[in-house]
Amino acid sequence: MKLSWWKIACILLLLFSFTAGFIINVPYVGNLYQTIRNFFFHVPMWFGQIALLSLSLGYSIAYLRSGRLKYDIYAAEFAKVGILFGILGLVTGAIWARYTWGEYWSNDPKQMAAAIAVLIYFAYVVLRGSMTDMDKRARVGAVYNIFAYFIYIPLIMILPRMVQSLHPGGLEGAEGGGNPAMGGDSLDPVMRAVFWPSVFGWILAGIWISNLKIRFFLFTHKNILNG
Amino acid sequence: MKGVFTLMQKDLLLELRQQYTFWGILLYVASTVFVLYLAMGKPQADVFNGLFWMIQLFVCINAVAKSFLQESKGRMLYYYFIGSPTQFIIAKLIYNALISVLMVVMSLALFFFLLGTPVLNVGSFVGLAFLGAVSIGLVFTLMSAIAAKAQQNAAIMAILGFPLIIPQLLLLLRISRSMFGEVFREGALLQMFSLLVGLDVLVIVLSVVLFPFLWRE
Numbered sequence: 001m002k003l004s005w006w007k008i009a010c011i012l013l014l015l016f017s018f019t020a021g022f023i024i025n026v027p028y029v030g031n032l033y034q035t036i037r038n039f040f041f042h043v044p045m046w047f048g049q050i051a052l053l054s055l056s057l058g059y060s061i062a063y064l065r066s067g068r069l070k071y072d073i074y075a076a077e078f079a080k081v082g083i084l085f086g087i088l089g090l091v092t093g094a095i096w097a098r099y100t101w102g103e104y105w106s107n108d109p110k111q112m113a114a115a116i117a118v119l120i121y122f123a124y125v126v127l128r129g130s131m132t133d134m135d136k137r138a139r140v141g142a143v144y145n146i147f148a149y150f151i152y153i154p155l156i157m158i159l160p161r162m163v164q165s166l167h168p169g170g171l172e173g174a175e176g177g178g179n180p181a182m183g184g185d186s187l188d189p190v191m192r193a194v195f196w197p198s199v200f201g202w203i204l205a206g207i208w209i210s211n212l213k214i215r216f217f218l219f220t221h222k223n224i225l226n227g
Numbered sequence: 228m229k230g231v232f233t234l235m236q237k238d239l240l241l242e243l244r245q246q247y248t249f250w251g252i253l254l255y256v257a258s259t260v261f262v263l264y265l266a267m268g269k270p271q272a273d274v275f276n277g278l279f280w281m282i283q284l285f286v287c288i289n290a291v292a293k294s295f296l297q298e299s300k301g302r303m304l305y306y307y308f309i310g311s312p313t314q315f316i317i318a319k320l321i322y323n324a325l326i327s328v329l330m331v332v333m334s335l336a337l338f339f340f341l342l343g344t345p346v347l348n349v350g351s352f353v354g355l356a357f358l359g360a361v362s363i364g365l366v367f368t369l370m371s372a373i374a375a376k377a378q379q380n381a382a383i384m385a386i387l388g389f390p391l392i393i394p395q396l397l398l399l400l401r402i403s404r405s406m407f408g409e410v411f412r413e414g415a416l417l418q419m420f421s422l423l424v425g426l427d428v429l430v431i432v433l434s435v436v437l438f439p440f441l442w443r444e
């Protein structure tokens with residue numbers, strides 16, 4: 001079995017972040033204690049989701065410009081893996097919240113926005129499922145996907161930052177400017193050295209999963225897709 | 228520009244000739260508000276605010292839903308020959324924004340009449356209601372076009388539109404809380420307001436850019 005360089009990189013990065021994430025010394029921040037380690041696994045999910053959905057957007061635009069059905073399959077599969085990352089992000093966040101906020105789900109603005117983002121892309125999957133004609137499905141799906149992306153970005157990037165929340169980085173005026181991902185001073189250089197490999201590892205893993213799904217779909221639909 | 232105007236005129240004429248949407252929605256709002264009144268009398272500010280925007284959402288969806296669903300395939304082909312998709316979508320956007328505002332005026336009147344006015348600043352609440360109606364109308368215009376292409380009923384439109392309208396609805400709910408007496412941090416209101424207008428502009432631009440792709444068949 002021969003793996004291309006980025007797949008090897010993905011495996012190595014994830015192995016590194018999974019081991020180092022559990023053994024390094026983490027700084028003591030407020031009431032987080034050891035749950036701060038979730039940072040290495042929860043936050044990369046959102047980076048991964050944004051990367052995958054951006055790729056999905058790119059392929060939808062490419063489909064509308066070129067009309068090649070292949071690109072629509074790419075867009076759909078990237079979006080589906082983006083949904084998977086969103087669900088994983090919500091679950092890791094909820095488990096963490098259980099031990100720091102006391103409840104799995106406390107209707108925090110950031111939890112709500114992330115859940116709505118997943119709903120938006122569920123609607124994309126439902127829309128695609130409602131049409132049987134492949135060309136029409138591709139075109140209508142691509143239009144919705146592009147529209148959805150431009151609502152998704154304000155929803156997760158801007159709106160949650162305008163309200164106070166319990167989420168790290170949720171305090172107005174704190175260092176980090178309400179950034180939910182990198183909560184200002186809580187990130188020391190050692191954590192950074194584990195965090196960024198984890199982010200890239202997960203993004204590559206997402207692309208890898210989508211890639212397998214795309215290849216499987218294109219293989220099973222070889223007779224209808226030729227271009 | 229002339230084309231846009233003609234298309235709008237045609238929509239308006241259709242509306243005037245078969246007034247069932249207008250009266251249907253009036254009836255819809257009236258009965259909903261009446262049921263609400265029977266259920267809880269005059270609600271408090273929070274409840275009033277939440278109910279108002281929820282009802283607004285449903286009313287606007289009903290008003291806008293038919294804009295593309297009423298166009299038959301043959302008629303779309305005819306428009307294709309006489310006009311450009313850009314003209315067509317702009318006409319629809321303006322028309323739907325206007326009809327949504329009209330619906331809001333009616334439901335505001337009914338709300339104030341039956342459920343009382345817990346609003347402190349009526350003038351700006353009415354203004355915000357107009358802006359909200361325009362926002363909802365604009366988002367659901369493209370959703371209606373997509374639903375019509377998918378040859379589905381209004382159900383798919385609700386499925387597509389509900390998650391997408393949430394950001395704007397959240398902003399509207401929070402801005403309108405200030406009109407019920409809640410005090411916000413300095414500048415926060417302006418920030419939310421400009422974000423709302425920014426989202427509207429974004430929706431218009433996206434609709435105009437994306438509609439030509441939907442229309443081709």
